[in-house]
Amino acid sequence: MTQLTTDAAGVYVIAVTPFHPDGRIDMESCDRMVDFYLEAGATGLTVLGMMGEAPKLTVEESRDVVARILTRVAGRVPVVVGVSAPGFAQIDALTRMVMDLGAAGVMVAPPGSLRTDDQIVTYYTQVADLLGDVPFVLQDFPLATGVQISPKVITRIFNDVPTCVCLKHEDWPGLEKITALRAPGMIDRRISILCGNGGLYLPEEMGRGADGAMTGFAYPEMMVSVVEHMSKGDADRAQDIFDAYLPLARFEQQPGLGLAIRKYTLAKRGIIAHDALRKPGAALSDLARAEVDRLIARQEKRLAELG
Template sequence: MLNNAKGVYIVAQTPFDERGNVDLDSIDTLVDFYRGHGANGFTVLGVSGEAGKLSAEEARQVAERYIKCAGDLPVVIGVSNPSLAQLSAFSREAMDLGAAGVMIAPPAGLQTDEDLLGYFGEVFRRIEGTPTVLQDFPFASKVAMSVPLIHQLIERHQEIQLIKEEDLPCLNKISRLREGNGRRVAILTGNNAMYLPLELQRGADGPMAGFSYPEMLTQVYGLHQAGKFEEADDLFDIYLPLLRYEAMGFWGVCARKEVMRRRGAIRHATMRTPGPKLSEKDLHEIDRLVARLETRLGR
């Protein structure tokens, strides 16, 4: 059950070959890479997974391959779509493939609590009983959800089992969500794990984020669970320059793919058009950041 989710749910990339075709074989190596670094689950076809650039058939193929490769690890499939018909159809398809649940963010244009309550009422009428991650990411969705509204949605809809909390500022919002007296749901955090140690201190159950060194996410989480808070902070600080570099929107995802290509996780660092391409200066910066990181880890 997603309401008991803890640990690191990796926001997985969608790999493409040099021509921009979906590279299904690289999903196999990518899952092995993430699993080898301690992933507890996966989130597929999110914003940084370039879901909006895939056809419906490609999205199904990517979801199916990740679910198959993940084996016993839970896989959450992003199904957000302005079309409720497409959202509900893909949700059913994802669950039939073996997904642990779906992730939904509200579509742009919803402005009031009444709008949001009505929207999610219709969503869960169509996908009744489907375990759901409610994604609170106003930067991408352009929709703000208040803490009282989220509490109300949780109480109205048993389908909501996990909140992906990545509003900014995130820390007080996590605290306020945890202070609610209603049904407990899991809280995993996004924003590229930029604030992970602080978010864990506020009551988050782990990150739902992507990073080219996923072992940092699992090690920081493990240290925090062991009560070794200073050690968790010290380790996080070592990775912070590269983590920050990868936090620059789709350009940062492009940099992340390049680092993962170098680490053997995927064959190509391609972003599907429209998407950024790294310059020689960018590649030089990545060289330097990775070299400095490896040096500090070696010490």
């Protein structure tokens, strides 16, 4: 079984959970989605994240989705599973379940109740004790969790907790945080830094020392290409490609509508059969769909010009 390590790099795509219009999980679309992400160049997948509608799934459904995706991946890339929950009993149960199925590691976001630096460090120390030798990702997403984690606190956690191998950097945009964490003398070992926020700041994040992305976008091939060109030192080509996709990436990042836009685009591309969100969930108006269609057309024109 492939395990998540501090060398994680590239693009770990946050997978959506496909549904039928009646709310049932669409397992056939799960298969097509996995194939598409891997063909696009994903170096890993992350499932049951905040954009995967994980809170809307039962425990049994979560197990079935993870099992289906892992079967389809067949060990070709590492699969990380989000196990964030209010209590340790749920985190423990979810972790044991997905690791037994073959996951490479898990991702844990801090609960919103944490207020002080010491509380945050204690929480992740206890998470590590709970998970044992299971490698995990620290999800730093203050816009969603309300928990502000400073570079010094992140450094304390990584220096004290060897099984914490990756930071999902999702501050907004938090570029100075990446620079601070990569400064000599901060973290006493290598860690992986993979960034979120739909890839909106990916060229700058890569320039600051990130290893890639762990996020979702309806065109993951953009993120793969940007990471590839930035890693080769071709920042201009990376920026040109990024700029072609930026209007749609920006549109997809609308609070409350982002997942509906992403699913609409994935369905339009034939990757999932339906753009349905499980209730409660936002639905796109005809006008919003037309706006997405227009952005896609302009994006295709720009890409053709780039060659």
